[in-house]
Amino acid sequence: MPRLDQLKRDVVRVCHRLHEKDFVAALDGNVSVRLEEDRVLCTRTMVPKAFVTEDDLVVIDMRGRKVSGSGQPTSEMAMHLAAYRSRPDVKAVVHAHPPTAVAFTIAGVSLARCVLPEVVMTMHAIPTVRYQTTGTYELADGLTEPLRRYDAVMMDRHGAVCVGPDLWTAYWTMEKLEHAASITLKAHQLGRVQELPGDEVERLKRLGEKYGVPGLKPEDAARLAADEARREGEGLPSSCVGCTGCQNPARHGIGSPLDIRVARVTSRRMAVGHGGVRLGAAEDGPGAASGPGGPRSCEPPLPAGSDGLIQIITEEIARALSG
Numbered sequence: 001m002p003r004l005d006q007l008k009r010d011v012v013r014v015c016h017r018l019h020e021k022d023f024v025a026a027l028d029g030n031v032s033v034r035l036e037e038d039r040v041l042c043t044r045t046m047v048p049k050a051f052v053t054e055d056d057l058v059v060i061d062m063r064g065r066k067v068s069g070s071g072q073p074t075s076e077m078a079m080h081l082a083a084y085r086s087r088p089d090v091k092a093v094v095h096a097h098p099p100t101a102v103a104f105t106i107a108g109v110s111l112a113r114c115v116l117p118e119v120v121m122t123m124h125a126i127p128t129v130r131y132q133t134t135g136t137y138e139l140a141d142g143l144t145e146p147l148r149r150y151d152a153v154m155m156d157r158h159g160a161v162c163v164g165p166d167l168w169t170a171y172w173t174m175e176k177l178e179h180a181a182s183i184t185l186k187a188h189q190l191g192r193v194q195e196l197p198g199d200e201v202e203r204l205k206r207l208g209e210k211y212g213v214p215g216l217k218p219e220d221a222a223r224l225a226a227d228e229a230r231r232e233g234e235g236l237p238s239s240c241v242g243c244t245g246c247q248n249p250a251r252h253g254i255g256s257p258l259d260i261r262v263a264r265v266t267s268r269r270m271a272v273g274h275g276g277v278r279l280g281a282a283e284d285g286p287g288a289a290s291g292p293g294g295p296r297s298c299e300p301p302l303p304a305g306s307d308g309l310i311q312i313i314t315e316e317i318a319r320a321l322s323g
């Protein structure tokens with residue numbers, strides 16, 4: 001690990017760069033680096049990032065108590081501590097309010113779409129956690145699970161948190177996130193955002209893991225895929241197994257190119273025919289889609305005469321189940 005004086009200089013440079021790149025305004029944003037098991041160097045509260053100096057940095061412990069430095073630690077320290085607790089490989093956290101990426105959350109459009117190969121390969125996806133009041137433990141708690149699996153996470157109507165094994169890696173991830181949002185916005189303005197084919201997504205993720213990008217262990221991927229299968233409303237194309245980046249695959253996230261929504265993966269037999277796909281009444285089990293009103297059809301039902309589409313859906317489900 002670099003010496004403390006070098007780390008302080010780097011934190012100052014990152015803060016200035018966040019302001020120069022328009023990722024923060026006024027007092028927004030905060031930066032931290034993990035020094036040792038129970039020590040974190042972070043920016044203090046109430047300081048414009050454009051004018052941060054080494055005197056504006058404080059050392060806190062993992063319970064958020066100040067150990068040294070003048071001023072109070074950032075009011076969003078709970079977010080930083082949650083990131084360090086979520087993964088031992090996280091050694092730095094950068095939080096900012098990149099405007100294009102934040103605008104996506106306000107518009108309700110997910111950035112967790114497999115659109116840019118570079119993003120898929122290095123970040124897998126950019127999920128968004130639901131809105132919570134800034135500076136609260138509820139917000140920090142909501143970040144814990146996604147940060148176990150992603151290096152960049154959006155917070156609804158607020159900003160981004162990026163993590164890395166060192167400060168500059170975390171910062172570059174922030175730049176890449178906003179750049180990806182900017183490109184995607186332009187594509188939206190041009191009228192169409194085309195996603196990468198599922199097999200290419202899988203290849204890019206494998207490439208990312210080959211080049212050392214943190215990825216899921218196989219056993220974790222299997223567990224998470226099983227969790228996904230139990231969650232109502234989640235479609236699971238094979239490229240999405242083990243990935244929960246997009247929370248709304250039918251409208252804004254990864255979805256079938258035909259925009260078909262599958263209720264969820266189920267162990268129940270599928271009855272296929274004109275007028276829709278029905279779930280059979282037998283073989284109820286974990287992940288089955290029955291509710292208080294009994295078995296349900298997948299939504300929306302397909303129009304009559306859609307045999308080709310039904311065939312595609314059936315193959316998609318079979319692939320997900322075998323994945």
Ligand SMILES: [Zn+2]
Nearest residue numbers: 029134158159
């Ligand atoms: Zn913030």
